[in-house]
Amino acid sequence: xxxxxxxxxxxxxxxxCKRGGFHIDPTRPVERAVxxxxxxxxxxxxxxxxxxxxxxxxxxxxxxGENFAGTTQAVAYGETLxxxxxxxxxxxxxxxxxxxxxxxxxxxxxxxASGDYKNAADPSVDPTCAPFELVRCELFITEATFALxxxxxxxxxxxxxxxxxxxxxxxxxxxxxxAYSIGKAQRLIALLRKARYDAPIYLxxxxxxxxxxxxxxxxxxxxxRLARGATKANLAGTITICPPSALNDLWTRRxxxxxxxxxxxxxxxxxxxxQQGVALPLVISDHADWDGLTATIVATGASEIWVTHGQEDxxxxxxxxxxxxxxxxxxxxxxxxxxxxxxxSKESSGDVAADTSDDETS
Amino acid sequence: MNRxxxxxxxxxxxxxxxxKLRLIIDYxxxxxxxxxxxxxxxxxxxxxxxxxxxxxxxSLIAERTDxxxxxxxxxxVGDLSETVxxxxxxxxxxAESSEEDNxxxxxxxxxxxxxxxxxxxxxxxxxLDALDETGRWALIKLVTGGLRIGVSARLAKAAVAALGNxxxxxxxxxxxxxxxPYRELFAWLEGRADKPVSGDPAPFRPPMLxxxxxxxxLATLSPADFMAEWKWDGIRIQAxxxxxxxxxxxxxxxxxxxxxxxxxxxxxxxxxALHLPGAIDGExxxxxxxxVQSFNVLQQRLNRKTVTPKLLAEFPAHLRxxxxxxxxxxxxxxxxxxxxxxxxxxxxxxxxxxxxDLSPLIVFSSWDExxxxxxxxxxxxxxxxxxxxxxxxxxxxxxxxxPGRPKGLWWKWKRDPFIIDAVLMxxxxxxxxxxxxxxxxxxGVWTKGEAGEELxxxxxxxxxxxxxELLQIDRFVRRNTIERFGPVREVVHEAxxxxxxxxxxxxxxxxxxxxxxxxxxxxxxxxxxxxxxxxQADRLETLLRHxxxxxxxxxxx
Numbered sequence: 001x002x003x004x005x006x007x008x009x010x011x012x013x014x015x016x017c018k019r020g021g022f023h024i025d026p027t028r029p030v031e032r033a034v035x036x037x038x039x040x041x042x043x044x045x046x047x048x049x050x051x052x053x054x055x056x057x058x059x060x061x062x063x064x065g066e067n068f069a070g071t072t073q074a075v076a077y078g079e080t081l082x083x084x085x086x087x088x089x090x091x092x093x094x095x096x097x098x099x100x101x102x103x104x105x106x107x108x109x110x111x112x113a114s115g116d117y118k119n120a121a122d123p124s125v126d127p128t129c130a131p132f133e134l135v136r137c138e139l140f141i142t143e144a145t146f147a148l149x150x151x152x153x154x155x156x157x158x159x160x161x162x163x164x165x166x167x168x169x170x171x172x173x174x175x176x177x178x179a180y181s182i183g184k185a186q187r188l189i190a191l192l193r194k195a196r197y198d199a200p201i202y203l204x205x206x207x208x209x210x211x212x213x214x215x216x217x218x219x220x221x222x223x224x225r226l227a228r229g230a231t232k233a234n235l236a237g238t239i240t241i242c243p244p245s246a247l248n249d250l251w252t253r254r255x256x257x258x259x260x261x262x263x264x265x266x267x268x269x270x271x272x273x274x275q276q277g278v279a280l281p282l283v284i285s286d287h288a289d290w291d292g293l294t295a296t297i298v299a300t301g302a303s304e305i306w307v308t309h310g311q312e313d314x315x316x317x318x319x320x321x322x323x324x325x326x327x328x329x330x331x332x333x334x335x336x337x338x339x340x341x342x343x344x345s346k347e348s349s350g351d352v353a354a355d356t357s358d359d360e361t362s
Numbered sequence: 363m364n365r366x367x368x369x370x371x372x373x374x375x376x377x378x379x380x381x382k383l384r385l386i387i388d389y390x391x392x393x394x395x396x397x398x399x400x401x402x403x404x405x406x407x408x409x410x411x412x413x414x415x416x417x418x419x420x421s422l423i424a425e426r427t428d429x430x431x432x433x434x435x436x437x438x439v440g441d442l443s444e445t446v447x448x449x450x451x452x453x454x455x456x457a458e459s460s461e462e463d464n465x466x467x468x469x470x471x472x473x474x475x476x477x478x479x480x481x482x483x484x485x486x487x488x489x490l491d492a493l494d495e496t497g498r499w500a501l502i503k504l505v506t507g508g509l510r511i512g513v514s515a516r517l518a519k520a521a522v523a524a525l526g527n528x529x530x531x532x533x534x535x536x537x538x539x540x541x542x543p544y545r546e547l548f549a550w551l552e553g554r555a556d557k558p559v560s561g562d563p564a565p566f567r568p569p570m571l572x573x574x575x576x577x578x579x580l581a582t583l584s585p586a587d588f589m590a591e592w593k594w595d596g597i598r599i600q601a602x603x604x605x606x607x608x609x610x611x612x613x614x615x616x617x618x619x620x621x622x623x624x625x626x627x628x629x630x631x632x633x634x635a636l637h638l639p640g641a642i643d644g645e646x647x648x649x650x651x652x653x654v655q656s657f658n659v660l661q662q663r664l665n666r667k668t669v670t671p672k673l674l675a676e677f678p679a680h681l682r683x684x685x686x687x688x689x690x691x692x693x694x695x696x697x698x699x700x701x702x703x704x705x706x707x708x709x710x711x712x713x714x715x716x717x718x719d720l721s722p723l724i725v726f727s728s729w730d731e732x733x734x735x736x737x738x739x740x741x742x743x744x745x746x747x748x749x750x751x752x753x754x755x756x757x758x759x760x761x762x763x764x765p766g767r768p769k770g771l772w773w774k775w776k777r778d779p780f781i782i783d784a785v786l787m788x789x790x791x792x793x794x795x796x797x798x799x800x801x802x803x804x805x806g807v808w809t810k811g812e813a814g815e816e817l818x819x820x821x822x823x824x825x826x827x828x829x830x831e832l833l834q835i836d837r838f839v840r841r842n843t844i845e846r847f848g849p850v851r852e853v854v855h856e857a858x859x860x861x862x863x864x865x866x867x868x869x870x871x872x873x874x875x876x877x878x879x880x881x882x883x884x885x886x887x888x889x890x891x892x893x894x895x896x897x898q899a900d901r902l903e904t905l906l907r908h909x910x911x912x913x914x915x916x917x918x919x
Contacts, residue, residue: 149427150435150448152495162368169388170381248791248849252798260797268448268495269439270374275848277797279375314434321428 002107004139004304007086010329015113015141017104019085022051024102024113027331034088036115037099038063038182041334051075053090055098055217059182062209075100077130093117094132095286096183097214103135111139112300118285119292125156126286127190128183128219132296140302141329144310145287146265153265153289159282160188160195163239163261166280171237174255175280178244178262181207183286185241186214188263189221191284192239202227202235204242204251232256248277265289294318309334363465363493365393366401367500374511377793382513386521390548399543400467404504405518408542409471413479414486414505419446422487426451443506446490447499453491462492468543470501516621526551531568531765534622538562563604564616566624567641567687567695568765572755572772579773580729588756589699590724590732592744593774594682595657595752595869596647597664599625601681601718602688603636613639617646628669632679635717640709641688642681643763645721647750649680654750657883658871681718683710684755687763695763702763724754732756736775752868753777779866780908782807782900783891785817786861789839790850792824799832800839800851803887805863806878809902817855818878818902823865826886834890835861857897864889870909880905 009016014026022032029046036042036052038059043052050057050069057072075081077100080089090100095116102113112135123131146153167175179185185207192201200223203211208226215221227240236256244262252258262278265285273281288296293315297305305319305326312328319326369389376382386405390398403409423432423446432449439445470489477485486505490498503509519537520530522544528551539560540547549555600618605611615633617626626633629646636642648655648663663677686706687695694702703723710720724743726732732754735742739751753776761771784805792801802824806817827835838853838861845852854860866888873881 148435148438148449149431150439150445152448152452154494162372166372169384248797250798257795258797270444271440273375277791277793277849279377280372281375311434311438314431317428317430317434 002109004109004111007104007106007109007111008113008139008141010306010331012331014331015329017083017086019106020083020088020104022083022088025115025334027334032083033069034102035060036093036102036113037095039096039116039180042115045069049073051081051088053077053098053100056100058213059098059210062213063182077133091133091135092130094119094126094129097129097186097217097219099129099183101133101135103137110135110137111141112137112302113141114143114296116143116145116287117296118288119296124194126187127194128187128214134296134299136299136301138302139304139306140297140300141306141308142293142297142315143287144293144307144312144315146285146289147293147307147311147315149290149314151265151268151289152291153268153283153285156191156284157195159263159284160191160197163192163280163282164195164197166259166261167237167239170257170259173237173257173259174235175237175239175259175261176247176252176255177239177241177282178247178260178264178278179241180264181243182210184263184284186211186219186221187286188241188284189224190219193220193222197239198222199238200225202230202238202240204240204246206243206246207241227254244276297324298322363467363470363497363501365389366397366404366467367493367497369401370500370503370509370511371496373513378795379517382517383521383524386513386518387524390522390525395545395548396543397466397468399545399548400471402518402522402544403471403542404467404509405513406515409504410507411474411505413477413482414474414507416442416506418483418486419443419502419506422446422483422490423450443502444499447502448495450490450498462488465489465492465497467504470504474505514621515623522547522551526553529766534566534568536560536565537622538565538624563606564602564614564641565604566600566602566616566618566622568622569598569600569620569643570685570763570765570772571767572774573767573769575756575773575775583756583773585726585728585732587758587760589703589759590726590735591684591721591755591757592724592739592747592751593753593755593776594645594647594654594721595750596645596654596660596682598643599646599681600641600643600687601632601636602641603639604691605639613637628664629679630669631674632681632717635681635713635715637715638709638713639688639690640686642683642706642709642718643685643687644681644683644718647680647682648677649717650678654680654682654747656749657869661871679717682721683718684721685763698760698762699757700759736777739777751777776868779868779888780870781864781866781888782905783862783894783898784820784865785855785896785899786835786838786853786863787817787819787855788850788852789835796832799836801832801836803835803863805865806855807900807902807905808897809878815857817896819876820878820880820902820905821865821867821882821885823863823885823887826866826888827890831887831890855896858895860896862891862894862896862899863887864891870905872909878902878905880909 013028015024022034023030024034025036025042026033031048033047034051035056038056043060045064045068048070051073054074057074060068075090077090077092080087086104086106089103093099093101093115095118104111117132119132179188189201202225205228247260260278261280261282263282263284265287266272267281267283305324306329307315308329308331316326372385373382427449435449436445489501519533523530523533536558539562546558550557598620603613603615606614615636616624617629619625648660666673683706686702686709689705689709724735736754740748744751756773758771784807786803787806788804789800790802791797792799804819804822806819808815809818839851842854843851844854865885867882867885869883870880
């Protein structure tokens with residue numbers, strides 16, 4: 001009888017399907033890669049052939065340039081593709097635009113590699129991507145970014161409410177919201193619009209290309225402006241979305257009394273927000289929280305769970321207590337985009353005068 | 363409860379005093395009685411719940427969670443209340459409404475006031491079930507004591523005062539007469555009622571404060587208009603006694619810090635000495651064998667929480683009187699200083715207690731004589747107490763006792779600070795407006811280490827420099843970083859490469875908390891010494907010698 005290991009094999013550079021001749025989200029260049037979503041720890045340049053959703057391919061192209069892979073093939077959600085001794089189907093992962101879970105089937109056995117996912121019950125919590133679709137399987141490969149019971153993300157609308165309340169209370173201050181450039185930034189804008197915030201929203205230069213792409217895909221984001229073009233006085237009482245690394249950067253000196261907000265699941269933990277000098281932490285995440293991870297594992301019906309990057313210990317302990325077979329996958333190179341851009345980690349350095357002029361394209 | 367929890371949550375992250383004030387004012391404006399009054403009580407530390415302890419919270423969570431998951435979570439979060447607040451399992455809501463829905467702060471406090479110890483765990487658990495993460499965090503902080511969100515009682519009082527465009531002093535004066543939830547206070551501030559009357563027999567009176575004197579100011583002042591006395595290096599207090607009871611037969615005695623906080627419990631030895639009704643403005647000092655001890659000695663008593671007979675014997679408290687605000691029931695604040703001083707002298711004589719004495723006046727007829735006294739307090743009249751002199755106070759003879767810091771009446775003229783040259787070792791980003799600047803500096807001096815000459819950190823300073831100097835240091839830090847630790851950068855600090863900071867400070871004391879074995883009082887950046895090679899900065903031995911001299915003088919005296 002076929003076992004899950006006969007379909008997928010973990011390796012330090014990603015999960016490999018030998019029968020189908022492909023890797024899923026490999027961290028080093030391979031001949032053929034199936035990519036779950038466009039975040040840089042999952043989607044790397046330099047593979048021979050890349051299979052992914054059209055959106056993921058487009059976002060990779062925007063990020064890495066035209067020649068990011070030898071060949072590309074767009075696969076629609078639900079479309080089944082035969083690759084040598086296996087078939088694959090992509091299903092929405094609800095993480096960001098174009099994000100997909102990869103279901104691999106051979107000899108009647110199905111395994112699912114989820115990539116990163118968020119399994120919101122209510123699709124309106126993320127107007128920028130297709131909602132997570134549950135796929136039943138024998139083996140489920142789950143992420144574990146927020147796999148501790150302290151992580152429960154709550155209602156994003158309530159967090160948006162906090163931001164708008166602060167804006168009303170401090171109308172002379174520029175509100176800077178740190179958010180990852182692909183996905184989180186656009187989702188924040190969409191959530192603000194959903195909350196009937198109609199004023200122009202300002203963007204850090206690093207957000208421009210990706211955000212324009214979202215708009216081209218028909219996601220309504222309202223009036224957007226570049227912070228670069230605005231005067232200091234005009235930025236009072238406005239919202240600007242920027243990469244988290246810019247929050248404490250010299251770049252902020254162009255804003256009147258900047259107030260640092262940061263939208264991330266990590267903001268649930270006070271020490272983490274404080275360390276980074278965040279004055280307004282917003283718990284908005286594109287990952288499943290503890291309840292989401294455990295509920296999804298149960299719902300897939302899988303009897304075996306593989307856990308990738310994050311807080312594996314707690315999730316594996318939980319699986320064991322439910323009689324589920326579980327193991328960690330030590331894949332080198334997966335990070336999490338919400339933590340990867342910790343404010344302190346990527347600060348620009350160098351001359352003050354040079355930095356303050358314009359470093360948005362960095 | 364939710365709205366209060368949101369306020370605490372936001373305050374905990376907000377670094378700026380002014381913005382904290384606005385957040386609290388907004389809360390008071392948008393919240394009704396008695397809820398906001400209980401919030402004010404919580405913020406001013408006026409509530410305590412003796413039965414709720416951290417151990418109780420721990421056992422509640424242990425009943426509800428897997429121990430391994432709890433340990434992993436606690437280890438990650440690092441704070442017990444927060445871990446419990448975050449991982450508390452949310453029960454599935456039943457359709458019917460529960461009595462705990464829309465739980466208010468008022469309900470929590472009123473319930474806790476009458477709840478027996480045995481019923482507390484179950485009640486607390488039901489509340490935690492009903493609240494969200496932030497609400498649970500706030501509730502646990504509230505009941506286990508100590509909000510620790512960087513808001514002082516004074517700041518909360520300033521916020522409530524601002525509701526009625528009043529000064530914080532106006533609230534402090536009547537504060538001792540008020541009880542939570544302060545309905546009459548809010549009614550007055552919102553113009554719905556008269557000012558609450560203080561029936562307190564021993565009230566705090568807002569203190570009069572001095573302006574710092576620049577050398578240039580002296581030329582504009584006439585010596586004949588002023589009296590001078592020493593500025594003692596202790597803590598400024600108000601010692602108040604007043605008659606209470608039906609026949610005014612009981613004497614109520616209280617000590618207040620200069621911010622109006624009552625500190626009577628810490629100084630029972632001084633309370634005994636105040637046996638006449640009146641209000642003295644003075645300096646709290648430690649006196650041994652009729653000699654004033656340095657601030658370092660006083661600090662050793664201030665640091666102790668429990669007052670033991672041994673502590674009282676080793677660190678006898680003393681009040682050195684500057685001013686008399688009330689004599690019996692008579693308010694003297696509207697009288698000129700020269701008259702109050704005469705009344706003070708008679709009052710202290712009548713008290714006739716060795717634990718209370720007069721702060722002596724400095725005799726001078728010209729500024730030159732006063733300058734000489736300030737330079738050498740021992741010869742200028744302070745004698746052996748000179749080590750406890752922090753400078754000189756100038757008071758206009760005709761000055762009334764006015765709250766706050768009125769212009770031109772009282773001047774403080776501190777002795778020159780101590781100065782050392784130290785080397786910048788680490789820089790940390792500031793908060794709020796300074797969050798993009800490296801504005802907190804750790805500096806060190808040289809000492810002989812195992813591997814030869816090395817720098818050992820002796821202090822941290824985040825002010826004293828100009829905006830332009832801040833830019834210069836910020837640039838230096840960014841260009842000379844050798845290591846990064848989160849928001850902290852280690853900068854180059856070698857004998858021939860690095861930045862020398864001239865650091866001014868008010869005093870030194872031994873400290874086991876620091877590797878160097880000493881702690882600085884009030885350090886600030888005086889000047890940037892771009893001209894000086896780091897190798898020529900000061901040595902640890904010089905600083906340690908300074909402490910020894912200080913102690914030696916205390917002993918000889």
